Amino acid sequence: NFMLTQPHSVSESPGKTVTISCTRSSGSIAGNYVQWYQQRPGSSPTTVMYEDNQRFSGVPDRFSGSIDTSSNSASLTISGLKTEDEADYYCQSYDSSNVVFGGGTKLTVL
Amino acid sequence: QVQLVESGGGVVQPGGSLRLSCAASGFTFSTYGMHWVRQAPGKGLEWVAFIRYDGSNKYYADSVKGRFTISRDNSKNTLYLQMNSLRAEDTTIYYCAKVLREYSALRGAFDIWGQGTMVTVSS
Numbered sequence: 001n002f003m004l005t006q007p008h009s010v011s012e013s014p015g016k017t018v019t020i021s022c023t024r025s026s027g028s029i030a031g032n033y034v035q036w037y038q039q040r041p042g043s044s045p046t047t048v049m050y051e052d053n054q055r056f057s058g059v060p061d062r063f064s065g066s067i068d069t070s071s072n073s074a075s076l077t078i079s080g081l082k083t084e085d086e087a088d089y090y091c092q093s094y095d096s097s098n099v100v101f102g103g104g105t106k107l108t109v110l
Numbered sequence: 111q112v113q114l115v116e117s118g119g120g121v122v123q124p125g126g127s128l129r130l131s132c133a134a135s136g137f138t139f140s141t142y143g144m145h146w147v148r149q150a151p152g153k154g155l156e157w158v159a160f161i162r163y164d165g166s167n168k169y170y171a172d173s174v175k176g177r178f179t180i181s182r183d184n185s186k187n188t189l190y191l192q193m194n195s196l197r198a199e200d201t202t203i204y205y206c207a208k209v210l211r212e213y214s215a216l217r218g219a220f221d222i223w224g225q226g227t228m229v230t231v232s233s
Contacts, residue, residue: 001172032217033217033219035219035220037155037220039155044205044223044224044225044226045147045155045205045207045220045223046223047210047219047220047221047222047223050210050219050221051219056221088154090154090155092155092157092220094216094217096216097169097216098157098169098171099145099157099160099169099216100157101147101154101155101156101157102154103154104154104155
């Protein structure tokens with residue numbers, strides 16, 4: 001099985017831009033779509049991004065997703081940060097018989 | 111309105127069994143694959159199992175293979191997770207989640223998640 005590695009935490013000020021990375025340990029990042037989920041404290045996860053760069057319904061265009069085959073990683077970028085963006089973010093992908101989540105990144109907006 | 115409501119969680123002794131249910135509404139349940147995902151308190155998300163829309167294929171995480179069984183009853187719009195030989199490390203919140211696209215297989219994005227049900231394995 002492969003792993004998805006995310007930074008444990010990132011922080012940035014309101015109005016700024018932050019990027020959360022997700023690096024795949026083996027297999028091509030382009031071989032299977034990457035999704036991103038947001039989880040606020042005490043709540044269930046919600047879908048933010050699917051199929052690498054498609055925003056889920058209702059997600060503002062401040063959120064964008066991308067992949068980089070040179071670093072075998074995916075990224076979630078949030079621009080114009082708002083305090084409501086403070087949450088845990090998880091990337092997720094697949095191989096032939098498994099679904100794998102990254103360890104999660106805690107985003108602090110301060 | 112698409113909704114998933116989990117139930118069946120509780121406290122069980124090590125080695126015991128529990129069956130979780132996930133009641134679906136607001137969409138055509140029989141055309142969507144479904145997942146179970148779990149999360150220990152304060153920890154990250156861990157995928158548990160997936161079942162195709164028609165129940166024809168099932169996949170499990172290595173940590174639960176041979177102990178847990180995913181199933182569905184499309185006539186009742188309900189997903190199940192039968193958990194046997196429970197261990198302390200199975201103590202987590204269990205979420206059911208719907209896949210985004212109809213008729214998709216394992217490689218499909220999640221879109222809607224339930225609110226979760228807590229399972230505690232303790233003597």
